[in-house]
Amino acid sequence: xxxxxxxxxxxxxxxxxxxxxxxxxxxxxxxxxxxxxxxxxxxxxxxxxxxxxxxxxxxxxxxxxxxxxxxxxxxxxxxxxxxxxxxxxxxxxxxxxxxxxxxxxxxxxxxxxxxxxxxxxxxxxxxxxxxxxxxxxxxxxxxxxxxxxxxxxxxxxxxxxxxxxxxxxxxxxxxxxxxxxxxxxxxxxxxxxxxxxxxxxxxxxxxxxxxxxxxxxxxxxxxxxxxxxxxxxxxxxxxxxxxxxxxxxxxxxxxxxxxxxxxxxxxxxxxxxxxxxxxxxxxxxxxxxxxxxxxxxxxxxxxxxxxxxxxxxxxxxxxxxxxxxxxxxxxxxxxxxxxxxxxxxxxxxxxxxxxxxxxxxxxxxxxxxxxxxxxxxxxxxxxxxxxxxxxxxxxxxxxxxxxxxxxxxxxxxxxxxxxxxxxxxxxxxxxxxxxxxxxxxxxxxxxxxxxxxxxxxxxxxxxxxxxxxxxxxxxxxxxxxxxxxxxx
Numbered sequence: 001x002x003x004x005x006x007x008x009x010x011x012x013x014x015x016x017x018x019x020x021x022x023x024x025x026x027x028x029x030x031x032x033x034x035x036x037x038x039x040x041x042x043x044x045x046x047x048x049x050x051x052x053x054x055x056x057x058x059x060x061x062x063x064x065x066x067x068x069x070x071x072x073x074x075x076x077x078x079x080x081x082x083x084x085x086x087x088x089x090x091x092x093x094x095x096x097x098x099x100x101x102x103x104x105x106x107x108x109x110x111x112x113x114x115x116x117x118x119x120x121x122x123x124x125x126x127x128x129x130x131x132x133x134x135x136x137x138x139x140x141x142x143x144x145x146x147x148x149x150x151x152x153x154x155x156x157x158x159x160x161x162x163x164x165x166x167x168x169x170x171x172x173x174x175x176x177x178x179x180x181x182x183x184x185x186x187x188x189x190x191x192x193x194x195x196x197x198x199x200x201x202x203x204x205x206x207x208x209x210x211x212x213x214x215x216x217x218x219x220x221x222x223x224x225x226x227x228x229x230x231x232x233x234x235x236x237x238x239x240x241x242x243x244x245x246x247x248x249x250x251x252x253x254x255x256x257x258x259x260x261x262x263x264x265x266x267x268x269x270x271x272x273x274x275x276x277x278x279x280x281x282x283x284x285x286x287x288x289x290x291x292x293x294x295x296x297x298x299x300x301x302x303x304x305x306x307x308x309x310x311x312x313x314x315x316x317x318x319x320x321x322x323x324x325x326x327x328x329x330x331x332x333x334x335x336x337x338x339x340x341x342x343x344x345x346x347x348x349x350x351x352x353x354x355x356x357x358x359x360x361x362x363x364x365x366x367x368x369x370x371x372x373x374x375x376x377x378x379x380x381x382x383x384x385x386x387x388x389x390x391x392x393x394x395x396x397x398x399x400x401x402x403x404x405x406x407x408x409x410x411x412x413x414x415x416x417x418x419x420x421x422x423x424x425x426x427x428x429x430x431x432x433x434x435x436x437x438x439x440x441x442x443x444x445x446x447x448x449x450x451x452x453x454x455x456x457x458x459x460x461x462x463x464x465x466x467x468x469x470x471x472x473x474x475x476x477x478x479x480x481x482x483x484x485x486x487x488x
Contacts, residue, residue, distance in 0.1 A: 002072040006044030012112035013038060020344050024303045027188040027268050029095070030340045039122050042115045043072035049106035053330045054116060057104025059452040060086045060093075064101060064116055071119055080127035083120065088157045088451055089199060091128075092182060094121025095191050097448045098293075104330040128198065135205035138166040144465045147172060147229040149216050149407070152180025153447050154438025155235030156203070157454025158461070162233075163208045165462050170229075171208060174215035177269070180237060182447075184262035187297050189304070189340070193269065217407035230468060231433045231461045234421060235454065236407070238439035242398040244289060248357030253365040255279050257294045257397035264301050281307040285390050287368050288312040289354055290397030293339075298395045300341030310346035311389065317375055318350035353379060355386070357394065365391055400444040418443055426460035427453070435461055 003009070015034035017023070023030050046068035054064045063082045070079035083090050094117055105113035127133040144167045148159045151173040163169045177183050179196045204210065214220045225232055241256045243249070260279045267273060281302040288298045291314025302310045323333035342348065353373045359365045372385035402419035414430040416422040420443050421429050421436035428435050437457035438450040 002046040002069050003044035004048060006041075006072070007047040007107050007111065007114075010041050010045050012045070012115055013042060014115060014118060017340055017343070023189065023340075024344050027264075027304065029192055030189050034118065034122065039119060040072050040074060043068045043070075043119055045107065045114050046072070047107055051106075053104040053106055054101040054114075057330060058101040059446070059449045060455065061452075062086050062101065062116075062120070064114075067123060068114065068116070068119060071123065076123065076126050077130070077132055079123045080132050083123050083127075084133075087448075088160050088455070089153060090120050090124040091195050091199065092153060092191065093117075093448045093451065094124060095195075096186055097446060100332055100446075100448070103332050106330075109329050133202070135202050136164055137206045138164055140166045141168065142166040142465070144168065144230045144468070145170070145228065146231045146233060146461060146465075147225045148233045148235060149225075150180060150235035150237060150438075150440070151178040151210065152182060152235060152237050152438060152450060154237075154440075154450035154454040154457075155180065155233065156199075157451045158233045158235060158437055158458045159208050159454075160203050160206065161455055161458035162461060163203070163206050165458070167462070167465065169208050171210050172214040172216055172220055173210065173212050174218075176212050178210050178212060184265050185258060185294075185297075186265075187261065187301050188265065188268050189300055190297070193265070215407075217410045222407065222410045230465055231435065232411075233457055233461060234408075234411075234413075234429070234434065234436040234440050235438045235450075235457075236403055236440050238400040238402050238420070238444045239404050240401050240419075241396065242401050244354060244396050244398065246354055246356050248359065248365070251357050251359040251365040252363050253359075253392060254357060254394040254396065257288075257290070257298050257395050260395050261294075261297060261301060264305070279393070281305040281310070281393055283308055284392035286310045286393045286395065287389060287391045288395045288397055290314065290399065291316065291348065291350070292397065292399065294399070295395075295397040296339040296341045298397050299346050300339075300344060302395075303341065303344045303346070307393075312346055312348045313352045313354070313370065314348070314350045315353050315373065315379060316350060351375075353381065357391075365394055367391060368394060400439070402443065403440045426463070427457040428460060428464065433464065435464075 015031045017030045018032055046065055052065045055061050067079040067082045099117040101116045102113040107113050146162050146167050146169050148155045148171045151171050159169045159171050178200055182196055263273050263279055282305045284307050286302050286307045288295050295312055299312055319334055319336040321336050323335050327334040351373050352370050354370050356369045357365050358367045368389045368391045371381045373379040373381055414422045421441050423429050423436050423441055435457050437453040439445055
């Protein structure tokens with residue numbers, strides 16, 4: 001806990017966001033620095049609640065009261081150790097996780113909860129600044145080899161855990177850079193990509209091998225993985241987008257969010273997008289279909305590309321301003337959330353269903369036709385509420401329905417009723433030695449769940465490898481081993 005009376009003395013305070021007029025003209029993260037003394041005050045609000053529901057609300061079971069107390073007392077180095085005890089990548093979750101831990105904070109019963117996410121981000125940033133976070137290569141090598149397919153948070157967490165356990169790990173990524181959706185799905189203003197690169201440098205120094213432009217099932221044969229590796233971890237995500245099957249969907253100018261977002265990330269990384277495939281909102285009337293995080297990412301990206309107008313539509317009803325009584329503490333609250341992108345402009349509207357698109361003779365979208373609908377699950381159209389909106393660019397951000405099937409079919413793994421990889425309690429698929437982690441196993445979810453899945457799967461792979469033939473144990477010479485860090 002923090003200060004025993006801190007929750008009575010101090011109020012919740014967050015780092016301020018940069019002015020809208022400034023941040024929509026660049027791609028840097030939107031939050032300003034938060035003074036250390038203010039962080040310690042926020043840590044002091046962590047109360048002696050007896051049962052810390054925040055830990056179970058967090059999928060990686062972070063030791064939240066422990067590092068809140070350490071921050072309050074200014075013991076940052078110890079806080080970095082405690083933070084990494086359960087989370088490989090707190091620099092990711094501290095930026096892009098929606099913080100289910102805060103929704104479960106006991107203080108949140110009748111007060112604003114502790115600023116757990118903010119404290120988490122600042123602990124890990126302090127660790128990097130001070131040089132406390134360094135490579136942790138294993139002192140022994142088991143002789144076992146593991147292939148990890150996919151380099152998102154689930155794949156990276158599995159790879160780091162397995163490598164630190166002494167196994168040889170190769171991560172295969174079909175894109176040209178490592179990071180998965182962290183790299184090409186999350187905009188720079190939420191996660192600057194040098195944050196990913198510095199963690200990849202640590203993992204490379206620990207012995208993880210990364211192979212890019214390697215699509216398993218296409219230019220990397222499934223048979224080769226089975227022959228060369230003792231175990232395979234499938235962490236390719238749930239990449240199949242949910243489509244909108246209405247008349248006019250085939251018109252030009254209608255794109256999935258994940259066709260649009262990666263292009264801007266590539267531009268920011270110095271890549272050139274050919275005009276024949278370029279998708280950009282500049283000077284256009286944009287409609288975003290989908291009101292979740294991906295829709296907000298599209299919205300913020302559009303603002304920075306200077307559109308003529310932006311509308312964001314959601315089929316669900318507008319959530320209440322405060323926590324709904326249907327989702328009491330410690331459940332994840334149903335309530336309206338205002339992301340940074342929503343502060344920057346655009347119009348949001350709820351209870352709308354798109355009925356069709358119409359376009360020009362050249363085949364480009366010009367109008368979106370919609371109707372207001374009743375509550376779920378039927379979403380029945382409300383008579384006399386039909387309308388038409390001019391649109392030059394439509395972005396579909398309606399979520400994802402499961403993993404891409406080609407590789408899975410070649411591997412022969414069984415799928416569950418939702419089309420995800422079916423696994424046992426140890427995250428092993430129907431094929432012995434083939435495991436699954438993250439969205440590929442559980443469906444579209446949060447980055448913190450992906451990390452938790454990756455860690456659990458790594459532990460299961462380690463247990464499985466012990467049941468195989470006696471491995472070769474090779475000590476790593478001191479001359480080749482790198483200095484151990486405090487993170488575990």
